Amino acid sequence: MIPLHRLPLGLLLAAALGCGASHAAAPAAAAAATAKHAISHEDVWLMKRVGAPVPSPDGKWAVFSVTEPAYDSKEQWSDLWIKSLLDDGAPRRLTFSKGGESAAAWSPDSRQLVFVAKRDGDEAAQLYRIDVAAGGEAQRLTTLTLGARQPKWSPDGKQLLFVSDIFPGNAGEDEVKKSFKERKERKTSARAYESFPPRFFDKWLDDKQVRLFVMDAQAGATARSLLATSKVAAMPGFGGGQGDEGQSLGAIWAPDGKSVVFAASTNRDQQARASATTQIFAVSAKGGEAWKLTADEHSYSELKFSPDGNTLFCLTQAEEAGKVYDLERLAAFAWPMRSPQPQILTAKLDRSISRYALPEGGKRVYFSYEHAGLEQLHSIAYDGGDLRDEASAPSGAINSLNAGGKALVGVWESAVNPPEVYAFNGAPKRLTAFNTEQAAAIDWLPAEHFWFKAADGRQVHNMIVKPANFDPSKKYPLFAVMHGGAANMWRDQFVLRWNYHLLARPGYVVLLTDYKGSTGYGEEFARAIQFDPLKGPGEHINQAVDEAVKKYAFIDGGKLAAGGASYGGHLANWLQATTTRYKAFVSHAGEMDLVMQWGTSDSIHGREVNSGGPVWGGLPVWREQSPVMQAGNHDKGTGFLTPILISVGELDYRVPANNALMNFATQQRLNVPSKLLVFPDENHWILKGENSRYFYSEVHGWLAKYLK
Structure with a gap:
């Protein structure tokens, strides 16, 4: 048995x-x-x-x-x-x-x-x-030139609300079709930009403008633009959240079906120097001018009406000036809206709400939030009282x-x-x-959790994952894997890109640490990396490794490796530059120079906030916490000595490939054992099956070379 x-x-x-x-x-x-x-x-x-x-x-x-x-x-x-x-x-x-x-x-x-x-x-x-x-x-219901997305049925079931795009100056579908044809027939492939950002993750952005449309829920019905004459939508900074399929406005029908409520930004064109905040707007279901329902500097998203139609719920972030992270809180407005100021239902909960739902009956909001590797179910009354933990898997x-x-x-x-x-x-x-x-x-064991008190006094949460055929009497190398973000958390979940058990398979114990800057531990913990983007989190990783070696007799403290992707790759580069305690590193999509990353990434304002000011302001963090600027540690014998596997997707515009190229150049200049993997058809993540299989085989081979 x-x-x-x-x-x-x-x-x-x-x-x-x-x-x-x-x-x-x-x-x-x-x-x-x-x-x-x-x-x-x-x-x-x-x-x-x-x-x-x-x-x-x-x-x-x-x-x-x-x-x-x-x-x-x-x-x-x-x-x-x-x-x-x-x-x-x-x-x-x-x-x-x-x-x-x-x-x-x-x-x-x-x-x-x-x-x-x-x-x-x-x-x-x-x-x-x-x-x-x-x-x-x-x-098929639509045949629009630029397609349709994010459909919502009207309350009476007779109409559909959805999002599509137009090109600048287009007044109707015929003009969209004409503009599309002109662009396809252009002789040049040049792109031109007058506002930031020009690209997003793995896509160069174009000049499409997001709009709301309504049509009868019948094939062949004519779609009409609700914002065709709106001065708000004509503002240069108007738009929604950017996703893989285009911008989103999170639009929903008002309970009476006479208007549409949506969340939009009017300062998207200022993203190089400010946060693009999203406010709540409404527009008549017949079209016309949109009017603003909120009037603050917060951001609102995930709009939903209560089943009885008397309350508009949403998630909101305070967008506190000069801070790098804000909790996502659950908020509510009485409907019809009598005040532009929301009631913050989770004001006393020091966690970000991940998702929420509004079942009929009981007048309670059900939601989940991150905490110590888990996401479980909770609920709160419509008035913000009686916060409960609901039945959840352990x-x-x-x-x-x-x-x-x-x-x-x-x-x-x-x-x-x-x-x-x-x-x-x-x-x-x-x-x-x-x-x-x-x-x-599959021969696998659940993740095991442990905490320790770091040198800075913070309680740090960790999980370890053991390999197949685990024998506690044996000794296993340790592979510390660092999550991206930094505003993120290791979850007890089945992961595709850096699967814990697949990484552990050759006979490693995988350590997953939520260093300071991680979410799931409160706002202060997530904000703690401001002005300290790499050094402090790196110290937490090193201390977590020490704690794991001390706590678990089956970990071989003489065989340590570390790696990660995105911000986890940043940390891998930092540790490789500042310590020699590890036998090998793996860095995917890792930042090598803070200044270069600021100037070439698709997101820059938050990097300035995190470092305290612009790159030309003389602030020491830009130099002191750039991995490449620590190259002198090589001559001191305190860094840039450990073999490192570097990988990058050529279509990565979040952490552009120049970081990986600079990393490899630095290692080769210093004669450090290093290998560069470039995936021409991948972006920030490795998403193609054969590329993924090759990546895992290279990681396993690299670790085996220096740990076995």
């Missing part, structure tokens, strides 16, 4: 809390009883990827995406699935399309779905509608949460339980079992 502590938590939860996906419980248990194997890259990459469930307004159904990954992207499938919330029946596939669907939205009568997809004949993603009750094929993280009727559903996962859909009405109940059988066959 397999001891309970060796079983993945998902199986324990199924037994302890009840499992809606009972059809898969027996095969999963049988697989767990058979011989287990160490995790492979195929296990990580080919796990089905379960998207956020969207419950129907009547609370009877949930629809969600499931991606069936493949190493060849042409063989990958992504479709919508549907699951009854009233019984334990198996989920069923709703669509059959390689292209995939997103942004699914239910009609108010819970009979139809509208979603976004790019199918045969579409030059851009369009809106499609499928009749769930009657069945049949999905029907480990892992909730990574989506949505309400429909009285139903509350989301996705839960842990480091040994890939994501599945759960119901959270009472004790968490698993509703799907796409990955449970495969997960049960």
Whole structure:
């Protein structure tokens, strides 16, 4: 018999809390009883990827995406699935399309779905509608030149609100089509910019302008722009949050269907010198001038109306001047809005709200927040009183949460339980079992948590992950892996890009430390890296390593390595420049020079705030905490001696490739063993299957060379 502590938590939860996906419980248990194997890259990459469930307004159904990954992207499938919330029946596939669907939205009568997809004949993603009750094929609703996204049904189910784009000066679809044709036929490939930023993550931005549209919920209906005559929308700084598919305005219908409420910035053109704050606006559903509902310097997002229509909820950040991090708090306005000042419901909670939902009945808001590697469920009354901890799994993280009727559903996962859909009405109940059988066959142990008191007096949280076939009587090298951000937290979750167990597989203990600057420990802890971007967090990493070696007899203190990506790569570079205690480093997308990163990244204002002023202001931090400027440590024997593996995506515009090139040049100049991996078709992350497999093999090979 397999001891309970060796079983993945998902199986324990199924037994302890009840499992809606009972059809898969027996095969999963049988697989767990058979011989287990160490995790492979195929296990990580080919796990089905379960998207956020969207419950129907009547609370009877949930629809969600499931991606069936493949190493060849042409063989990958992504479709919508549907699951009854009233019984334990198996989920069923709703669509059959390689292209995939997103942004699914239910009609108010819970009979139809509208979603976004790019199918045969579409030059851009369009809106499609499928009749769930009657069945049949999905029907295309829009044929806009620049596509459509983020659909929302009107309260009466007769109209659709969505987001699309125009080019400057366009007054209608005919002009958009003409402008698009002119751009395609241009002889030059040059780009021109007069405001910041010119690019975002892996994309050069263009001159498209985001707009709101409404149309009858019928194929062939004409879409009308709500902001065509708005002076607010014509402002040079007007826009929304930037994402992979374009800008978002987070627009929703007002409860009476007569207006639309949205969140937008009017100072996006000032991002090189200020934060782009987002305020709440409204516009008539017939179009016209938008009017401002809030009047402060805060930012608002994730707008939602209560089921009774009497309260507008949102998340808000104070955007405190001169600070590098603000908590995301839950706020509420009485509706119709009588005051532009919100009631901050979580003012006394020193945590950022990750996500929230508003089920019918009870007048409570349900939400999750980061804390010490976990994301669990909590709730608070509409008036901000009676904060409660709701029933949650004892480990892992909730990574989506949505309400429909009285139903509350989301996705839960842990480091040994890939994501599945759960119901959270009472004790968490698993509703799907796409990955449970495969997960049960893997030899892996849950992450183990520990805390220590750092030299600066702060309590620092850590997790360790042990390799397959773990034997506590043996000695294992330690690989300290540092998270990106820095405003981020290591979560007990199944990770694709830096999977804890796959990194540990060759026989390493992986250490995951939430150094100062991490989220999940309060506002002061996250702000603590201001004016100290690398040195202080690096000291926390070194102290965490010391604590792990002292605490766990199975860790070999003479065989240490460290690595990370993005801000974790920054820290890897800093440690390589300032200490010789490690045998090897791995740095992906790591900053090498603070000044160069300020001038070439797609985000610069926050870097000035974090360092205390502009690069030309003579502030010492720009030089004293740039890894490359510590190269003199090589001659002192205190840094720039340890072998380092450097990797970068050529399309990374957040931490541009010049950082990796400077890093490699420095190592080669100092005759330090080093290797540079460049991925021409990757961005800030390594997202292609074969590239990912190669990356892991290189990391394992590099560590083996210097730790074994």
